[in-house]
Amino acid sequence: MVNKPGKIGRNCIIGEDVILGENVCLGHNVIIEDHVRLGDNTVIEENTIVRGGVELFGNSYVGANCILGEHLLDWHKGTPNCTHPLRIGGHALIRSHTTIYGNSEIGEHLQTGHYVSIRENSNLGNHVSVGNYSDIQGEVKIGNYVRLHSNDRIEQYSQIDDYVWLAPGVELCNDPTPPSNDMMGVHIHSFAVVGAKALILPGREVKSDSLVAAGAVVTKDVEPFAVVGGNPAKVIADIRDIKNKKTGEPAYPWRYHFNRAMPWDEIGYEVWALAMKAQ
Amino acid sequence: MVNKPGKIGRNCIIGEDVILGENVCLGHNVIIEDHVRLGDNTVIEENTIVRGGVELFGNSYVGANCILGEHLLDWHKGTPNCTHPLRIGGHALIRSHTTIYGNSEIGEHLQTGHYVSIRENSNLGNHVSVGNYSDIQGEVKIGNYVRLHSNDRIEQYSQIDDYVWLAPGVELCNDPTPPSNDMMGVHIHSFAVVGAKALILPGREVKSDSLVAAGAVVTKDVEPFAVVGGNPAKVIADIRDIKNKKTGEPAYPWRYHFNRAMPWDEIGYEVWALAMKAQ
Amino acid sequence: MVNKPGKIGRNCIIGEDVILGENVCLGHNVIIEDHVRLGDNTVIEENTIVRGGVELFGNSYVGANCILGEHLLDWHKGTPNCTHPLRIGGHALIRSHTTIYGNSEIGEHLQTGHYVSIRENSNLGNHVSVGNYSDIQGEVKIGNYVRLHSNDRIEQYSQIDDYVWLAPGVELCNDPTPPSNDMMGVHIHSFAVVGAKALILPGREVKSDSLVAAGAVVTKDVEPFAVVGGNPAKVIADIRDIKNKKTGEPAYPWRYHFNRAMPWDEIGYEVWALAMKAQ
Numbered sequence: 001m002v003n004k005p006g007k008i009g010r011n012c013i014i015g016e017d018v019i020l021g022e023n024v025c026l027g028h029n030v031i032i033e034d035h036v037r038l039g040d041n042t043v044i045e046e047n048t049i050v051r052g053g054v055e056l057f058g059n060s061y062v063g064a065n066c067i068l069g070e071h072l073l074d075w076h077k078g079t080p081n082c083t084h085p086l087r088i089g090g091h092a093l094i095r096s097h098t099t100i101y102g103n104s105e106i107g108e109h110l111q112t113g114h115y116v117s118i119r120e121n122s123n124l125g126n127h128v129s130v131g132n133y134s135d136i137q138g139e140v141k142i143g144n145y146v147r148l149h150s151n152d153r154i155e156q157y158s159q160i161d162d163y164v165w166l167a168p169g170v171e172l173c174n175d176p177t178p179p180s181n182d183m184m185g186v187h188i189h190s191f192a193v194v195g196a197k198a199l200i201l202p203g204r205e206v207k208s209d210s211l212v213a214a215g216a217v218v219t220k221d222v223e224p225f226a227v228v229g230g231n232p233a234k235v236i237a238d239i240r241d242i243k244n245k246k247t248g249e250p251a252y253p254w255r256y257h258f259n260r261a262m263p264w265d266e267i268g269y270e271v272w273a274l275a276m277k278a279q
Numbered sequence: 280m281v282n283k284p285g286k287i288g289r290n291c292i293i294g295e296d297v298i299l300g301e302n303v304c305l306g307h308n309v310i311i312e313d314h315v316r317l318g319d320n321t322v323i324e325e326n327t328i329v330r331g332g333v334e335l336f337g338n339s340y341v342g343a344n345c346i347l348g349e350h351l352l353d354w355h356k357g358t359p360n361c362t363h364p365l366r367i368g369g370h371a372l373i374r375s376h377t378t379i380y381g382n383s384e385i386g387e388h389l390q391t392g393h394y395v396s397i398r399e400n401s402n403l404g405n406h407v408s409v410g411n412y413s414d415i416q417g418e419v420k421i422g423n424y425v426r427l428h429s430n431d432r433i434e435q436y437s438q439i440d441d442y443v444w445l446a447p448g449v450e451l452c453n454d455p456t457p458p459s460n461d462m463m464g465v466h467i468h469s470f471a472v473v474g475a476k477a478l479i480l481p482g483r484e485v486k487s488d489s490l491v492a493a494g495a496v497v498t499k500d501v502e503p504f505a506v507v508g509g510n511p512a513k514v515i516a517d518i519r520d521i522k523n524k525k526t527g528e529p530a531y532p533w534r535y536h537f538n539r540a541m542p543w544d545e546i547g548y549e550v551w552a553l554a555m556k557a558q
Numbered sequence: 559m560v561n562k563p564g565k566i567g568r569n570c571i572i573g574e575d576v577i578l579g580e581n582v583c584l585g586h587n588v589i590i591e592d593h594v595r596l597g598d599n600t601v602i603e604e605n606t607i608v609r610g611g612v613e614l615f616g617n618s619y620v621g622a623n624c625i626l627g628e629h630l631l632d633w634h635k636g637t638p639n640c641t642h643p644l645r646i647g648g649h650a651l652i653r654s655h656t657t658i659y660g661n662s663e664i665g666e667h668l669q670t671g672h673y674v675s676i677r678e679n680s681n682l683g684n685h686v687s688v689g690n691y692s693d694i695q696g697e698v699k700i701g702n703y704v705r706l707h708s709n710d711r712i713e714q715y716s717q718i719d720d721y722v723w724l725a726p727g728v729e730l731c732n733d734p735t736p737p738s739n740d741m742m743g744v745h746i747h748s749f750a751v752v753g754a755k756a757l758i759l760p761g762r763e764v765k766s767d768s769l770v771a772a773g774a775v776v777t778k779d780v781e782p783f784a785v786v787g788g789n790p791a792k793v794i795a796d797i798r799d800i801k802n803k804k805t806g807e808p809a810y811p812w813r814y815h816f817n818r819a820m821p822w823d824e825i826g827y828e829v830w831a832l833a834m835k836a837q
Contacts (some may be wrong), residue, residue, distance in 0.1 A: 010571060013289060013307055028571055028589055029605075031307055031325055038820075044608055046589055047308075047623075049325055049343055061634050064607055064625055065326075065655075067343055067375055073619050076340050076372060091636060096625055096657055097344075097673075099375055099393050114657050114675050115376075115691075117393050117411050132675050132693050133394075135411050135429055147737070149692055150711060153429060153447050168711050169729055171448055173475050173493060177446050177523050177530035179426070179537045184524065196731050197757050199448075199476050199494045203524070214731060215757045215775035215789050217494035229496050231510050231789050244735055245742065245761070251735035258737045292568060292586055310586055310604055326587075328604055328622055344605075346622055346654055355619050355651060376623075378654055378672050390765065394655075396672050398689050412673075414690050414708055450727055452754050452772060456802050456809035458705070458723050458816045461713060473687050473697035478727075478755050478773045482803070510773050510789050 009046065021058055030220075035083070039090055052085045053102060057090035063114070066094060070101045070121050084120060101138070113150060127261070131168065143190070145262060157185030163255065163262075164188050165216065169197040176202040191255055192222075209253045211239050225253075288325065300337055312348075314362070332381060334363045336369035344395070345373060349380045351399050357468045363399060380417070392429060401405055404541070410447065422469070424541060436464030442534065442541075443467050446493065448476040455481040470534055471501075490518050504532075567604065577742060579616055591627075593641070597648055611641045615648035621672070624652060628659045630678050659696070661720070671708060689726065700747070703820060705724060715743030721813065721820075722746050725772065727755035734760040749813055750780075767811045768799050783811075 009028035014020075018032050021040035026032070031049045039058025043051065048062055051069035062068065074082040084102030092110040094100070100118045107126035112118075115128050121137030128142055131150035136142075140154055143162035148154070152166045155174040159165075172186040184203030188194065192206045195214035206212060206222045213229030213236065222228050227237040239252040251257055255269040264272030288307035293299075297311050300319035305311070310328045318337025323329065327341055330348035341347065353361040363381030368375065371389040372475035373379075379397045386405035391397075395409050398417030407421055415421075419433055422441035427433070431445050434453040439445075451465040461483030471485045474493035485491060485501045492508030492515065501507050506516040520530040530536055534548040543551030572578075574605055576590050579598035584590070589607045597616025602608065606620055609627035620626065632640040642660030650668040652658070658676045662745035665684035670676075674688050677696030686700055689708035694700075701720035706712070710724045713732040718724075730744040742761030746752065750764045753772035764770060764780045771787030771794065780786050784796040797810040809815055813827040822830030 011290060011308075011569060027320055029308060029326075029569075029587060040736070045586075047326055047344075047605055063628075065344055065376075065605075065623055070342075070375065096628065097376060097394075097623075099656060100441070115394055115412075115655075115673055133412060133673075133691060151430070151709070155447070167731070167733070167736055168713070171475055173446070175446070176534075177521060178446055178472055178474065180523060180530060181537070181539065181541075182525040183525055192738055195736065196729055197476075197755075201493060214759060242735060243737060244740055247738040251738060254735075254737055258739070260737075260739065290569060290587075308587060308605075326623075328607055344623055344655075349621075349654065376655060376673075394673055394691075412691060416708070430709070434726070451753055452725070453726070456800060456812075457725055457751055457753065458812055458818075459802060459809060460816070460818065461802055461804040476755075478774060 015052070027064065036069075045096070051086075051102065054087040055085065055087045056090065056092065057108070059090050060088070060092035060094070062092070062094045063096035063098070065097045067099045068094075070099050073104055089126065095132075104138075107144065125162070140185075149196075155185070157183050159185060159187045161188065161190040161208075163191050165193045165254075167194060167196040167198070170194050171199045173200060173202045191253060193252075193254065209239060211242070213250065294331070306343065315348075324375070330365075330381065332364040333362065334366045335371065336367065336387070338369050339367070339371040339373070341371070341373045342375035342377070344376045346378045347373075349378050351381055368405065374411075383417075386423065404441070419464075428475075434464070436462050438464060438466045440467065440469040440487075444472045444533075446473060446475040446477075449473050450478045452479060452481045466549050470532060472531075472533065488518060490521070490531065573610070592759065603654070606771075609644075609660065611643040612644045613643065614650065615646065615666070617648050618650035618652070620647070620650070620652045621654035621656070623654050624656045624658075626652075626658050628657050630660055647684065653690075665702065683720070698743075707754075711741070715741050717743060717745045719746065719748040719766075721749050723751045723812075725752060725754040725756070728752050729757045731758060731760045749811060751810075751812065763834075767797060769800070769810065 006023040006025035008026045012026050013032045014032045015034035017035045019037045025039045025043045027046035027100045029047045033052040037055045043058045044062045045064040048066040050080050052221045054069035069086040086102045088106045089108030094112045098112045098116040100123040101120040103120040104122040106124040109127045111129040113132030115133050118136045124142045125144035127145045136154045139156040142160045146164045148166045149168040151169045154172045154196045158172045174183040183227045186200045188206045189208040191209045194212040198212045198216045200218045207224045209221045211227045216229045217231040217235040219232040225239045229236045244251045259265045285302040285304035287305045291309045293311045294313035294346040296314045298316045302320045304322045306325035308326045312331040321339045323341045324343040327345040328469045333348035338456045348365040365381045367385045368387030373391045374393045377391045380399040382399040385403040388406045390408040392411030394412050397415045400418045403421045404423035409427045413427050413431040413451045415433045418435040421439045425443045427445045429458040430448045432450045437451045453462045465479045468487040470488045473491040475490040477491045477495045479497045486503045489501045490506045495508045495512040496510040498511040504518045508515045523530045538544045539543045564581040566584045570588045572652040573592035574592045575593045577595045585604035587605045591610040593796045595613045600618045602620045603622040610625035619829045620814040622776045627644040644660045646664045647666030652670045653672045656670045656674040659678040661678040662680040664682040667685045669687040671690030673691050676694045679697045682700045683702035685703045688706045688739045691708050694712045697714040698716045704722045706724045707726040709727045711729045718729045732741040744758045745763045747766040751766045752770040755802035756774045757769045758776045768780045769785045774787045774791040775789040777790040783797045787794045802809045817823050
């Protein structure tokens with residue numbers, strides 16, 4: 001059913017039992033398979049493929065050459081009835097050449113860069129951002145307001161809590177003795193920050209309000225407020241002693257100093273946290 | 280010649296002198312150039328381009344937005360008759376957005392992730408797996424049952440023997456004094472394991488049954504059974520002393536402890552090796 | 559206006575106010591939006607999208623599945639009249655699956671690998687080469703004859719002068735205390751070489767004729783002729799003492815020993831530099 005659609009490009013192919021919301025626009029050569037729902041005001045750019053069973057809520061944008069709801073391995077094996085629905089909340093901004101598998105649940109305000117891969121059985125909260133070339137390998141749980149920059153690799157069984165920042169090139173490992181069948185995921189706690197090209201070994205925890213320096217190889221748990229760096233990483237500072245290089249003011253815990261795109265954007269963390277507590 | 284084909288999608292373009300085996304299925308917008316052979320029961324997904332001279336054996340699957348048989352540089356220069364055939368054995372599973380150049384020879388049971396690039400003059404054995412974003416830069420020789428995980432970079436003149444595991448983010452370098460014209464490839468011997476984000480400098484050998492720890496920068500040859508780690512990497516253990524973190528059992532040499540998808544999958548390495556010897 | 563075009567593939571879509579030079583060839587399913595200019599003898603391969611306002615000069619080649627002139631964020635916000643022209647000089651060789659945003663200015667003889675991303679407000683000189691998966695995040699200035707190998711990450715506010723080489727996996731950072739709004743770009747000076755997987759911290763300068771060793775984490779400025787290595791990087795040699803591993807001859811400053819694809823290709827740097835001086 002097409003309900004007051006917007007502009008539909010040339011050569012589009014639309015399957016059966018498809019519901020397009022009001023003002024949905026499709027670029028040229030878009031392929032929408034069966035049993036797909038696209039919310040109002042959503043734009044799907046050229047050549048993008050939306051596979052069977054995808055539900056994408058309204059006000060979303062999907063760039064060109066993407067694949068949403070990509071087939072799982074059982075499809076290749078010819079298993080009958082192997083549909084794996086993918087559900088993505090509204091206000092998504094998914095950039096070109098991104099591939100997201102079926103059987104995942106993703107919150108509102110997802111943002112991806114280009115060439116992002118998100119495998120099956122990934123559970124992402126709201127306001128998650130995943131940069132260019134980042135690779136979420138499935139079987140992961142990622143909270144709200146998490147920012148993965150570019151080229152991050154989140155191996156299976158990783159857990160990332162709310163308000164975590166990963167700089168580019170971070171790797172969360174899972175196999176302590178490769179190759180093995182005994183995986184141990186990394187756990188990054190809320191408000192932690194992991195610097196560029198840092199490597200977190202399998203099973204390690206990076207605790208709240210800690211900072212892993214760029215280039216660190218983390219072989220032990222990182223305690224709250226610790227700054228660790230080097231290969232292997234050692235404690236090099238207390239996060240509360242680090243100053244902003246330009247202003248000379250304390251830089252951490254960052255939630256007291258950085259507001260952009262956070263839920264406390266206009267009022268600051270302290271006022272917001274008090275208001276949350278009062279609810 | 281189309282021989283009892285399966286389902287052919289809309290807007291497909293099929294060149295001259297093309298042989299499609301029985302039950303070959305093409306998704307929408309697939310482009311098959313001239314002189315291509317696709318074996319029985321092969322599936323090519325949407326928007327994929329199979330360039331002139333590609334031979335892909337049966338029971339293979341190629342995801343959407345791939346390019347097989349990509350043009351070499353002489354094509355850009357307008358050289359006449361510059362076809363460079365690509366031959367890929369049966370049972371391949373090639374995931375979306377992968378690009379494989381012409382002039383390579385790849386065995387059976389190839390598996391690629393998404394966004395994989397394999398340049399020309401690459402020789403891959405059977406049962407090779409190449410993860411997301413991995414980049415085989417050509418002029419390489421890779422054996423059988425080799426597993427490259429994601430984001431590995433195999434520079435020109437690298438050699439990887441059978442049963443080698445590279446964790447994600449590994450780099451095999453080739454230029455000792457960049458920029459120069461005097462390349463020296465890395466050689467990884469059978470049963471070696473290289474950990475995540477390890478860097479192997481040009482010309483170095485990583486010998487059989489050794490383990491390069493995650494994050495290591497390898498500046499010297501790695502001897503059999505050695506475990507090396509750090510920047511620069513030093514010997515930190517004997518591989519035979521490393522235990523599985525969960526079971527407490529020895530973890531290496533891994534072939535005695537890990538069977539999944541190996542030729543000794545059901546009988547274990549020792550029985551299999553004896554049987555091989557007896558042949 | 560189509561001016562003596564070459565071969566145009568099937569299902570191409572060509573917008574308004576488009577000027578195709580003589581002998582321009584389009585592969586199948588190419589999309590050319592409005593107000594595009596393509597110079598003579600240019601080839602655009604299958605499925606590639608050239609967005610509104612792109613100007614690509616002659617004798618260029620664009621591989622399949624690329625996007626040139628990609629939308630900026632204001633387009634997603636529905637800002638009217640938000641065209642951002644992209645201008646790329648002649649003799650470009652842009653490989654498949656590359657994405658280049660609008661609002662950038664790129665010189666002649668650009669070469670990209672596959673899956674390259676170049677964001678808006680990037681200024682690249684002539685003869686710049688950007689390898690597979692390299693990620694130019696915008697707001698950068700890159701000089702002439704700069705070679706980025708594969709998987710390099712050039713964060714915003716980076717500056718790279720002429721004749722610089724980055725080996726694969728290099729990262730130029732910009733945020734000293736992430737997350738913050740106080741970015742400090744890296745500056746790489748002419749004739750510097752940065753080895754594989756090196757990480758340059760925000761605001762650092764890598765000065766002329768220096769060499770950053772593979773795997774180094776650079777936390778301080780690198781002085782001319784210095785070789786630095788390790789994590790954190792320390793001075794480990796003088797560049798003038800490094801020999802080519804095969805010939806035993808001095809390898810640096812490299813401009814006296816390496817000519818390929820440089821402006822002094824046939825005459826050597828010294829003669830060329832004298833001739834330049836005399837002009």
